[in-house]
Amino acid sequence: MSPGSGAAGVGAETAPHFVLVPMMAAGHAGPMLDMARALACRGALVTFVTTPLNLPRLGRGPGDDALPIRFLPLRFPCAEAGLPEGCESLDALPGAGLLGRFNDACAMLRAPLVARLRDDAAAPPASCLVADACHPWAGAAARELGVLRLAFDGFCAFSSLCMRQMNVHRIFDGVDDDRRPVRVPGFPIDVEISRARSPGNFSGPGMKEFGEEIMAESARADGLVVNSFAELEPRFVDAYEAAIGKKVWTVGPLFLNTMPAAAATAEGAAAARCASWLESRKPRSVVFVSFGSLVRSSVAQLAEIALGLEASGRPFIWAVKPGKLAEFERWLSGDGFESRVGETMGLVIRGWAPQRAILSHPAAGAFVTHCGWNSVLECVAAGLPMATWPHFAEQFMNERLVVDVLRVGVPVGVKDAAPWGVEAAAVDVVATREDVASAVAAVMDGGEESAARRTRAAELGRKAREAVATGGSSDRNVALLMEHAGRKKTTA
Known part of the structure; x- marks a missing residue:
């Protein structure tokens, strides 16, 4: 013991x-x-x-x-x-x-x-x-x-x-x-x-x-x-x-x-980098993108995500876990993505990122998520809306709850589940850069529908905190x- x-x-x-x-x-x-x-x-x-x-x-x-x-x-x-x-x-x-x-x-x-x-x-x-x-x-x-x-x-x-x-x-x-x-x-x-x-x-x-x-x-x-x-x-x-x-x-x-959301903290180089970057952003302006610990997307799919985030024009933090890191790094340098967006617009984190601390930060505005239940619950507690991109297991069902019942999410539009534990094929693309940019715009931009979604998300965050109080x-x-x-x- x-x-x-x-x-x-x-x-x-x-x-x-x-x-x-x-x-x-x-x-x-x-x-x-x-x-x-x-x-x-x-x-x-x-x-x-x-x-x-x-x-x-x-x-x-x-x-x-x-x-x-x-x-x-x-x-x-x-x-x-x-x-x-x-x-x-x-x-x-x-x-x-x-x-x-x-x-x-x-x-x-x-x-x-x-x-x-x-x-x-x-x-x-x-x-x-x-x-x-x-x-x-x-x-x-x-x-x-x-x-x-x-x-x-x-x-x-x-x-x-x-x-x-x-x-x-x-x-x-x-x-x-x-x-x-x-x-x-x-x-x-x-x-x-x-x-x-x-x-x-x-x-x-x-x-x-x-x-x-x-x-x-x-x-x-x-x-x-x-x-x-x-x-x-x-x-x-x-x-x-x-x-x-x-x-x-x-x-x-x-x-x-x-770990109350308002006081969420984390240690480590990635956490310090994220915290410093977020401090310079406007309230509710940043999109956070993360697909959990098990998802491994193809480089072709990662490229579409990157270009979709760039096209959205929104500041973002992207926690990326490529199946083939060296190949992804070659794409990044060859395409010039990071040099174009720079840290002024986006922060690309390889591997682990302090998800709870990011979501609970005042600068966070929305979460592009794989709809794993832990991630959904952390976003709900932070009072933020979601762009939903389920991959496998029960995640498509969680998407239905988020989008259709709670009405705090916008689907990216993925049609089929990805098999867990199987490396994505080199050319597999289930969502395009247009899909990504459109979902980010829907969940972040103004308008009555977006404002109502954000209000519902904030209300759920309040109820989550009250539930454990x-x-x-x-x-x-x-x-x-x-x-x-x-x-x-x-x-x-």
């Missing part, structure tokens, strides 16, 4: 002991670590399960050592699962073909986790195990330990319910056209989705069965924890609860518990979750 200095003695005899098991990927582990902080701030003891290589990547803050959070790094069985050594996280996999083996390796953590928790004399017995829904094996671990088991859902209620209904009703059976929209039955609003835009990108041997295992185990869970807030999607939270017959605890935006809906749900786990511990 790797405890913080405050890990022992904070009401240890009476407070519930939560064991948190995130999916081994940055976009999954981060929100669950924020949940650990939210619980620990209320006095719960939290054991956070990770692996040796993932532990230093967690982004632990200076205040974490004062909280009753213990980090439990379990050896990740790469060799036993047939994985290359070091593949301890989803984003470290060389390709999607190894996803099945990665899931097998995760499942092998069950026995050592149960053993470590049973043999741990330094902490009270676990009272609740909260595991990512992508860890169906965690249900058996909780039953072995005789503790409450909650599934952590990394998606919003809208997309989770949509995916459930798609699977339950097998909506694509007999459909031979991948682009043909099919209505999703039993959904609160009229939604159609094609196979090409559905979360069917994780194909391969055993993946269909794995998806069914996730659904079956989630149905056995005692409830679901969702990184969303009630005011964002009330109709869909209620419908999701009714469909699964379980309590859905909305506890987000989790990152606001420990004392007495807010998410704050109350965290308190109720603590009480629920405490009662289960008392009666166990």
